[in-house]
Amino acid sequence: MTLIEAIILAIVEGLTEFLPVSSTGHLIIATALMGIEPSAFVKLFTVAIQLGTILSVVILYFKRFFRSWSFYLKLFVAFIPAAIFGLLFSDEIDNMLESPMTVAITLVLGGIVLLFVDKWFNAPRIDNSDNISYATALKIGFFQCLAMIPGTSRSGATIVGGMAQKLSRKAAAEFSFFLAVPTMFGATAKKLLDFYKDGNQFTADQYNILFIGNLVGFIVAIIAIKSFIGYVTKYGFKAFGWYRIIVGGIIIVMLLSGHSLSVL
Incomplete structure (x- = not known):
């Protein structure tokens, strides 16, 4: 992976991590389009660049x-389900991360959900994420587990989970951002540990790329977080639903017609 390819992937990650469109799915697609071989470092990089996006939330x-x-x-309580399921099914998750078809299907299915989520949960009672209970935090944490399927979207799953628990769009989105911090930090730490346990070492170039x-x-x-909060508070999630359906549909058609995503 070259530095230019790494920058492109970082832009994709920064744009999509907090939008309900699946950053992991977009990274898999972008990696395939650029013909990047899924080496141990590439797999680590697509997770480790989440540290930069974590810092953006904290700032x-x-x-x-x-x-x-x-x-x-409350963040710890919400984090528990993903931590348990992530440890139990880490190998299965890694296998799914290499499947563009899995990403495409879940993009479409998640898009359909986003088309209707504003109508399903249109009577919020909580407008500040600080006011949620521990039980509500745990329920949102279980929704986050759905995002272990590539293409589902961690932010999308937790936002829908929050709205299902009577949070407003803004409150659900903000709690999703906050929950990303321990979740993504834990995922990165585990990926780094696995990288070293497998006998890998960083080169100087790889440090620079990271x-x-x-x-x-x-x-x-x-930039993405500031823009997203303002947009979703005013307009809702329908546009993101159509985006997911269109992108996922295009990929499914390409794959079923025998075209490779490695076109660049």
Whole structure:
């Protein structure tokens, strides 16, 4: 993987991590389109660049992260289901990460959900994510487990989960952002540990690629988060649903017609 390819992937990650369109799915598609071989470092990179996007959330919501201990306890409770399922099914998840067809199908299915989610959950009672209960946090955490299927979207699953628990669009989106911090940090830590356990070592070039990738992802994610909150509060999720359906449909047609995604 070249530095230019890494920057492109970092831009994709920063743009899509907090949108309900599946950053993992887009990274798999982008990697296939650029013909990047799924080496151990590439697999690590597509997870580790999430550290930059994590930092963007902490910076943008700095005061929220240092308000009370209950904030961290609720995030921990919501994080538990994904931590357990992630450890139990890590091998199966890794296998699915190499399947563009899996991504395409889940993009379409998730898109259909987003077309109707605003109508299904149109009577919110909680407009501030700080006011959710521990039980609500745990339920949202179980929704997050759906995102282990590539193409589902971690943010999409947790936002829908939040809205199903009577959170407003804004509150559900913000809690989704906050929950991303322990979830993505844990996923990155596990991937790094596995990388070293398999006997791999970083080269100097790979260190540079990781640093630049995280920096680019951080900058792009800040822009994406600010834009997303304003848009979804005003217009809802239907546009993201149509986007997912169109992209997923195109990929399915390409794959079924025998075309390879490695076209660049």
